[in-house]
Amino acid sequence: MWAVILEEYGNSEVLQLKEIPNLEPERGEVRVQVHASALNRADIEQRKGNYPPPTPSEHEIPGLEFAGVVDKLGAEVSNWRIGDRVFGLLSAGGYAEQVLTHERMLMPIPPNLTFEQAAAIPExxxxxxxxxxxxxxxxxxxxxxxxxxxxxxxxxxxxxxxxxxxxxxxxxxxxxxxxxxxxxxxxxxxxxxxxxxxxxxxxxxxxxxxxxxxxxxxxxxxxxxxxxxxxxxxxxxxxxxxxxxxxxxxxxxxxxxxxxxxxTTLRSRPFEQKMTLTQTFAKQILPLFVDGKIKPLIDRSFQLKDVAEAHRYMEDNSNVGKIVLTIASKE
Missing domain, CATH: 3.40.50.720 (NAD(P)-binding Rossmann-like Domain)
Structure with a gap:
């Protein structure tokens, strides 16, 4: 898969698209083919070396949210099926073609929302x-x-x-x-x-x-x-x-x-707290998106290959609403 890998810290030019091995879900995990992610100020700080992810990994990939389609299930996953449209919150890894997450960290994308709109919600x-x-x-x-x-x-x-x-x-x-x-x-x-x-x-x-x-x-x-x-x-x-x-x-x-x-911060919280927040949000707030009472506001979308330009745009404080990265072809 292709992902934005941080091999060094610095200005937006350190954001490089690299090909790395596909992800494989473990027990209770779901692999999602990502169609959209979104920028957050935390991504800027991580790129500068000021906000490391809470759990080290082989590849440091920014990105705190995603939307896409379930394409592989780990053992004992019961709530999702391959092809489901889903979105959710991450500690890192959203700037990539694939993400892994626990099944209880996923939410269904309301039918009236696009992948880009869904990716603009979680964080x-x-x-x-x-x-x-x-x-x-x-x-x-x-x-x-x-x-x-x-x-x-x-x-x-x-x-x-x-x-x-x-x-x-x-x-x-x-x-x-x-x-x-x-x-x-x-x-x-x-x-x-x-x-x-x-x-x-x-x-x-x-x-x-x-x-x-x-x-x-x-x-x-x-x-x-x-x-x-x-x-x-x-x-x-x-x-x-x-x-x-x-x-x-x-x-x-x-x-x-x-x-x-x-x-308050979200990223460093224990997994159990994030899972509880996800489930509560899905029950109490997600129906308001379906009804149109609240909505994500997107300022501008960039392709993943243009992630450096997207970071510069955010640092210019030019946006009102979310800056979205489109990653895979829309259905």
């Missing part, structure tokens, strides 16, 4: 769903601030918060046209952080109460303002630290507001 929608429900204990009527609202996770979080009954959804970006996209998806207020202090806007929009939940990708630069913008009993979920991870924290605000600061 961002799993992250957003887990952050809102498990980490932030979302309740209908909560108010939510979503930073980087035009990012993949931001777009997923806006839609999920809307359908789950948020009373107010605020999002941030440094680009007005990206904020327009956020409003179209259901954001109530949008804040250009290049033009305004987001904590002040949040307090104005909530009559000085603040918001119940904050999903943050920025990190150090935003922490103090997040503390200001949080309501009493607010929950701040730290998903990434794009501006850095080291900063001072005003513990008095944490104490007086009874705040909770919760960190």
């Amino acid at each position: 961002v929608f799993f992250t957003a769903y887990d952050a809102l429900t498990d980490k932030a204990n979302f309740q209908a009527g909560d108010t939510v601030l979503i930073h980087a609202g035009a990012s993949g996770v931001g777009i997923a979080a806006i839609q999920l918060a809307r359908v789950m009954g948020a009373s107010l959804i605020l999002t941030t970006s440094r680009t007005n046209w990206k904020l327009e996209k956020c409003r179209a998806l259901g954001a109530t207020y949008t804040i250009n952080t290049a033009e305004a202090e987001f904590d002040r806007v949040v307090l104005d929009a909530t009559a000085s109460r603040g918001v119940d939940i904050i999903l943050d990708f920025v990190g150090a630069e935003y922490l103090e303002k997040n503390l200001n913008a949080a309501a009493l009993g607010g929950r701040i979920v730290q998903i990434a630290t794009l501006s850095g991870s080291s900063t001072q924290i005003n513990l008095q605000k944490v104490l007086s507001k009874r705040l909770r600061l919760q960190g």
